[in-house]
Structure formats: C-alpha cells, structure tokens
Amino acid sequence: APAPPSSRYPRYTREEVGRHRSPQDRVWVTHGTDVFDVTDFVELHPGGAEKLLLAAGGALEPFWALYAVHNQPHVLELLREFKVGELSPDEAPPDPSAAQDPFAGDPPRHPGLRISSRKPFNAETPAELLTERFLTPNELFFTRNHLPVPAVDPGSYRLRVEGPEGRVLSLSLSELRSRFPKHEVTATLQCAGNRRSEMSRVRPVKGLAWDIGAIGTARWGGARLRDVLLHAGFGEERDGEWHVCFEGLDADPGGAPYGASIPYGRAVSAGADVLLAYEMNGEELPRDHGFPVRVVVPGVVGARSVKWLGRVAVSAAESPSHWQQNDYKGFSPCVDWDSVDYSSAPAIQELPVQSAITHPRPGAAVPPGELTVKGYAWSGGGRDVVRVDVSLDGGRTWSVASLAGERAAPGRAWAWRLWELRAPVPAGAQLEIVCKAVDRSYNVQPDTVGPIWNLRGVLSNAWHRVPVTVTR
Incomplete structure (x- = not known):
C-alpha cells in the first residue's frame, strides 16, 4: 500500500x-x-x-x-x-x-488450464493433454486475452464492414450465416510468445511466462473474409500496399479497441482461407474465443486473429493499434528497452517452424525399456512439416519421428502435425531429449535460444530440450 x-x-x-x-x-x-x-x-x-x-x-x-x-x-x-x-x-x-472489477463478467473456465494471468485471463493447455487429440477441445484451447471479455448480445450484434467510397456494409450474425457460404478450415493458432519461458532463462524478458501450451488446433467454420470483402465492393486486387484492419469489441478505459491487420492480398486470396468464424469444433464460438464472430487467419501469428470482431476496414496503412505498431515484433538480441524502436521492425505475420515435446515432461523418471516420445510440429505460412528429428542424447545422434495428422494441399498446411518416436532406453541413463522440425522450404529450428533472444520473448523456436532420468 x-x-x-x-x-x-x-x-x-x-x-x-x-x-x-x-x-x-x-x-x-x-x-x-x-x-x-x-x-x-x-x-x-x-x-x-x-x-x-x-x-x-x-x-x-x-x-x-x-x-x-x-x-x-x-x-x-x-x-x-x-x-x-x-x-x-x-x-x-x-x-x-x-475501480469496480471490469473482469467480473468474464466467463467460467476449465480448471485444467494452466493460468499465466487472471486479469486479463491468459492460460495455456497443459502439455500432458496437448497432443492427446488432433483437435484441441474448446474448453482446453489456450486463451490469450488483452482486456476483459465483452458481453455481446447475438441478437443485436452488427459487423461493420467499411466498403469503398464510404459505403458501409452492416451484417447481423444471421446475415453473416445466410448470405455467405459456410467454409471450414482446420487451423492451428499459436501465440507469438509461445515458449517464452525458455527465453527468460537466458535473460529476462517482458511478457507472460508461456511454456509450450500457447498453441492449439481447431476446426473453424464461418464466412470467408474474401467473400465478404468482394460483396462489400472491393476487387481482388488493389494498386499499391493495402491492409485489412480489424477491431474487436473489447476496449480499454479510453475506448480504444484491440486491433490488428493483415495484408490485403492475404485477405482476398482464395487460397489463404481467412475466415470470419462463428464456429469452433462444430460449436458456436465460446466467449473466451471470440463469440459471436472472430477472425481466423491460418498460418499467421494468433495476434492477428482478432476476437469479438466489430469492424473491418481496408486501409493504405496497417492498423494503428498498439498491438500492431508497438508489440508483437521481433528484434536483435542487442536491442534493449533503452534502444528499442518499434517502427524499425515489421509486425509479425507468418510464424517460423516450431516443434515441442509434450511427453515425457522435463525432469520425469521413466522405466527402462521402450520409451515413447510425443510432441507437435507446425510451421507458418501454410508450409507443411516434412520431418521431425528426435535425439535422446542432446543432439549427438538423431532418429526420425513418425508423423500423424491431416495432409493438406501444397501451401495450405494450416494445421500442426503430431509426431511420435519409440526407442529403447537403458536403465539408469540420463537422457536429454531434443526435437527439431523441418518444413517444406527446409527451414529448420535453431539449436539454441541465445541467438534468437529478444526483449519481448517472441518467436521462441529453438530446439526443445527435455531432461529425463531412466530408473534402475
């Protein structure tokens, strides 16, 4: 006090x-x-x-x-x-x-989530459950909120789409469902700060201390953003650099909403599968995940998939939102808070190749015999994962894991691949299990965290390392 x-x-x-x-x-x-x-x-x-x-x-x-x-x-x-x-x-x-609690109206949450902060609510899927299913259950899907969850009346909800020459398209939830063909896409969303806790062990960073669970995969259903923009009067191409800006219905005390933007070309691309989603795994969106409508931008950092969508606008500039201009950007390890210039770095869009071990957990004691190692792998931009290498001795020798999951069209691999490796382990051994993924463009994860450290702890994708003891 x-x-x-x-x-x-x-x-x-x-x-x-x-x-x-x-x-x-x-x-x-x-x-x-x-x-x-x-x-x-x-x-x-x-x-x-x-x-x-x-x-x-x-x-x-x-x-x-x-x-x-x-x-x-x-x-x-x-x-x-x-x-x-x-x-x-x-x-x-x-x-x-x-000073009344603005979070008093937040929805109930599953007790199994691992909470990073309560106000605003942020929580990740427990690693032990993360790869038990290909689709992450709604109630266990990681939650990334920046502000209190708005209470939106679906009956009075309107999505404002600002068309060319000042025209405005206002869509109710029922109109969004009835006027545009429903499209479904299975896509992984990942927070830019997933695995940030590993960076903080190198040097302190600012941000939520995410482990490996700020990622999840769902089957999303809704209207294509492309269809809505074309209906509003926009063409498939625009001269120059243009952006589609999104604003949520969650706002700070000054009335500023959460906002983000993506390039116009991605928004109107028939192959990019950008959705104005109103369903998640066959159910209406949960409140924590954007009810009644959210953006889902496959292959792109989760920060651009704005929840509780209230406004869509085409602009010659990126979203002016704090989260587009002054956050979710990567910097050199030499940049600190005294020298950072957010205008010098591009906003994160497509994420780099990623993988992590979900079983066994760090520090586990496992019996001798056959050990099963499990995990996930994913890459941004629709680049499919072609291989996951796993080492039990810190990276000196390697084996190739078997991959499971949906096969996608080239350039549209929006969902993760789950992987598994079974290997014999001798009694009393000290193992350092390591994984690294390789995507279609042969991008591979860096071996250590130090060279990719940055002051916000984003884009953490070094080899994932899990120490394990084999019992005698």
Missing part, C-alpha cells in the same frame, strides 16, 4: 493534479493518497506511452483494475521513485465504482 501521508511532501488537490495531463505540462497521476510525476517514465512504459497517458491527471486505480499485472510489489517500488506530493486530507477518496 502507498506510504502514509508525511509532512515532508507538499499537498495537492485533485484539480491541481488534473492540470498535469501531457508531457509538455508534466504528467501527474495519483495512487491512494500519493501524487506522482511520471513524465520521465512515459516513454519507458512497457505498455506504451499512450496507455499511461490515459491515466494522466487522474487516479491509477481504475486502470490497474483492468491491467492487474501492475498490482505487484516491484511496480509499487518503481512508482515510489516518482512521488512528488500527497493529496490534501480533505480530498475525497476515488469513487469506488470507478
């Missing part, structure tokens, strides 16, 4: 604090009864300067209720460095309703 009032600090009214709302006039905020000048921290804020400026001149509590990751001792310690005063004793405390 903030330190108790002390006479060594000047006293301010909320009106005086409210005059400091921009870097030109200083940026002040309050937390409890303390006043802080955070002007020098604005550009260093990990969530982006624009997010911090939403609280400028006012209380932090309503925003920290939304981004509960701030409620940690080290954040409060950092904040105290910027203390400049205290509120006058006669000032009323912040309105309790302003």
